[in-house]
Amino acid sequence: MKESETTPMLGRVQMPSTLKGLSGRLLLLTVAFIVLAEVLIFVPSVASMRVRWLSDRLNVAAAAAIVADGFPQQDLSRALQDETLMATGTKAIVLRRHDAARLVAVADIPPTVDAQYDLAAIEPISAICDAFDTLFFGGNRIIRAYGPLGDSDTTIEVVLADKALRKAMLVYARNVLFFTVVLSAITGGLIFLAINRMLIRPIRRMTGNMRDFAADPTDSARVLQPADGDDELAVAGAHLAEMQQALQGTLREQKNLADLGLAVSKINHDMRNILSSAQLMSDRLADVDDPLVKRIAPKLLRTIDRAVGYTTDVLAYGRMREPAPRRRFVPLAPLVIDVSEMLTNDRHPGVDFAIQIESGLQVDADSEQLFRVIHNICRNAVEAMTQQPLRDHGRLTVAAVRTGSVVSITIDDTGPGMPPKARENLFTAFRGSTRSGGTGLGLAIARELVLAHGGTIALVEKATEGTQFRIELPDRPVPLAAFRNRAS
Numbered sequence: 001m002k003e004s005e006t007t008p009m010l011g012r013v014q015m016p017s018t019l020k021g022l023s024g025r026l027l028l029l030t031v032a033f034i035v036l037a038e039v040l041i042f043v044p045s046v047a048s049m050r051v052r053w054l055s056d057r058l059n060v061a062a063a064a065a066i067v068a069d070g071f072p073q074q075d076l077s078r079a080l081q082d083e084t085l086m087a088t089g090t091k092a093i094v095l096r097r098h099d100a101a102r103l104v105a106v107a108d109i110p111p112t113v114d115a116q117y118d119l120a121a122i123e124p125i126s127a128i129c130d131a132f133d134t135l136f137f138g139g140n141r142i143i144r145a146y147g148p149l150g151d152s153d154t155t156i157e158v159v160l161a162d163k164a165l166r167k168a169m170l171v172y173a174r175n176v177l178f179f180t181v182v183l184s185a186i187t188g189g190l191i192f193l194a195i196n197r198m199l200i201r202p203i204r205r206m207t208g209n210m211r212d213f214a215a216d217p218t219d220s221a222r223v224l225q226p227a228d229g230d231d232e233l234a235v236a237g238a239h240l241a242e243m244q245q246a247l248q249g250t251l252r253e254q255k256n257l258a259d260l261g262l263a264v265s266k267i268n269h270d271m272r273n274i275l276s277s278a279q280l281m282s283d284r285l286a287d288v289d290d291p292l293v294k295r296i297a298p299k300l301l302r303t304i305d306r307a308v309g310y311t312t313d314v315l316a317y318g319r320m321r322e323p324a325p326r327r328r329f330v331p332l333a334p335l336v337i338d339v340s341e342m343l344t345n346d347r348h349p350g351v352d353f354a355i356q357i358e359s360g361l362q363v364d365a366d367s368e369q370l371f372r373v374i375h376n377i378c379r380n381a382v383e384a385m386t387q388q389p390l391r392d393h394g395r396l397t398v399a400a401v402r403t404g405s406v407v408s409i410t411i412d413d414t415g416p417g418m419p420p421k422a423r424e425n426l427f428t429a430f431r432g433s434t435r436s437g438g439t440g441l442g443l444a445i446a447r448e449l450v451l452a453h454g455g456t457i458a459l460v461e462k463a464t465e466g467t468q469f470r471i472e473l474p475d476r477p478v479p480l481a482a483f484r485n486r487a488s
Contacts, residue, residue, distance in 0.1 A: 022203070026195055030188040038180040042173070044124070047131040049172050053165055054145045055119055061088045061104075062149050062156040065095040068104045081105035091142065092159035095149075111142045111159050119147035131169070138166040202233045206240060213244055218251055303342070325366035325452050327476060332407070333357040335367060336398050339375045343382050351382050356399035363400075363407045364475040369449045373457075374398065374411065376442035377469050381413035384467070405475040410460075412468040418459065426459060 064084045084105045085091060091111045093104040117130065139162065146157035209224045216222060223244045226237035333355060340353040363370065378396060385394030400409045418426075427447040450457040455473040462468050 027188050027192045030191045031184045034184040042176050047127040050131045058147050061093045061158045065104045090158040090160040094157040096155040113144045114141040116144035138162045329362040329364050330367040332361050332363045351394045354397040373446040373449050376446045377411050384415040407473050409471040414466045418467050
């Protein structure tokens, strides 16, 4: 897809606002979690507050009862009872000791009790249930509460209305709610500011950079400048910057390759016309009655034919496609002999070319493409051996053997070997060259042609100096009908 098609799509995705983005969601989650925590705290605390309130009433009533108990033979007057009940907020006070009970103070009309609670034996679940029962349904009921007087066996008992209790519980709930709101606002705001500064802002910065970089990946000024630090976001920013730089390098190489392809296509177009003229002149040389000319002319014709074919293939490669192999069984030894004759001439007198291939060995391949593969690898080997001084003559050996339906071709030289940098980018164009000024296209093209045949090509590790490549080419599967026709 073209860049002009992707950029508008990227522009449609707008950056969310601060409150609608991750920070806003985080703020809401923080407030929700604080409220949930406060609710979990409020439930047992309101039950505990209710028990404490009733215990306080018992303690006040117990103090009044102890004073009244000092007059065992005399009951309190009506006025003194009313004052005691008013001071304790109760309607009746009873003091129980062993099997005897004394009514310390009581209202004129004995109240009817709606519920009673033993403060000495309160279960947590029942305390919570009683607390919410008072909150939602209390206010108009008379309750009875009793409990032990200190560590003695005396029990104090009070009867009172739960209106004051419910009012106190509502005030407590209001205070807890206010505290919850304030705490949620302060905590949520602090977390919002901290997370927004530590996470959201760097994430928004990287997101904006990715959007701007996608709009124009070739602009080096749009590469992210990673922030300092060793946390996860800083590491992610550093990796993003490295990826953007690598992508820019790849885009530059692709542009250079596109420009190079256009230039090569134009050059090859004219070169093909020139070679066509040379081909016509070489055809006339074949009619010259001279032994040397008759021996050289066929090789010259094959060389020019290959050059014309190469120019056609380069034009096809410029269209980002390599022609499909036109495979057939061809003798391998004559093809390698042609390669040796093209490489071992007067320019390379110090290289011995050895061919270890049985004369009857055939390989199922496109002869011209296989010639290019072997020629590219052998030419690299010859150039490597002739560029560096050797104590003895350099030796290039091409061997082949058939194992079942696979032909294995080994190209071995005694040169200086493959540098580590070239090994890292062995079959990469413009990176895998082993010599100054090389393009690395030879191995890249060789690998592409071998893969088109369904084969493999690899660099073989060897104990001695030099470089060794192994090419394995499988035969095409034979259809059953063709096998039967061949067998018959």
